[in-house]
Amino acid sequence: MSIGVHNIGQGCVTCLDHDEHYILTFPNGYGRQVHALSILTVPWIELGGECSISCSKTGYNASIVFHTKPFYGGKKHRVTAEIFSPNDKKPFCSIEGEWNGVMYAKYSTGENAVFIDTKKMPTIKKKVRKLEDQDDFESRCLWKDVTYNLK
Numbered sequence: 118m119s120i121g122v123h124n125i126g127q128g129c130v131t132c133l134d135h136d137e138h139y140i141l142t143f144p145n146g147y148g149r150q151v152h153a154l155s156i157l158t159v160p161w162i163e164l165g166g167e168c169s170i171s172c173s174k175t176g177y178n179a180s181i182v183f184h185t186k187p188f189y190g191g192k193k194h195r196v197t198a199e200i201f202s203p204n205d206k207k208p209f210c211s212i213e214g215e216w217n218g219v220m221y222a223k224y225s226t227g228e229n230a231v232f233i234d235t236k237k238m239p240t241i242k243k244k245v246r247k248l249e250d251q252d253d254f255e256s257r258c259l260w261k262d263v264t265y266n267l268k
Contacts, residue, residue, distance in 0.1 A: 122146040141170045144183040161193060164216060176203025183216065194218065 124143035131138050144167075150160040165185035171178035177200065184195040196216040199208035207225070212232050214220030222232035251258040 119150065120148045137172050137174050139170055139172050142168045144168050144181075147185065149186075163193060164196075177201065196220065 123145050126143075128141045128143065129138065130141065144164040147163040147165060148160060149163050163185055164183040166183055168181040168183070169178065170181070179198055179200045181196065181198040184197065186193045186195075192215070194215040194217050196212070196214060198212040200210040200212070201208050209225045211223045212220050213223075214232070217235055219234045219236070220232040222230050224230075245257060246255075248258055248261060253259065257264075
């Protein structure tokens, strides 16, 4: 059993310190519980599909693939990525690992390194305006009744 969410559209991230604007697409999301006797397995969230990140100012871009777990064997949460310099067809960096764990980078120079270890990253609390200060169609204001009823 599973449920899938196909994320459409794109996101924009601006790095003010560098005056860089990134456009990114999103992976699909899945809620999984695959087993003939479903009550015996622990459900998990999985990401799957291809995404991209690009910066029009620098020309750098990345192609990312979130790999879903095969029905038999295989690992959960796998991700691979390639990062390209402007106008280059070959990546200068390839990344593989788990999106919720450790990812490793292999550079075109031959260097290998830990790209990121998400388990060692600090948790940063979100800064969100109070509901009464949000416009009617801002996400938390718009969905407040649904959120309340889900809780």
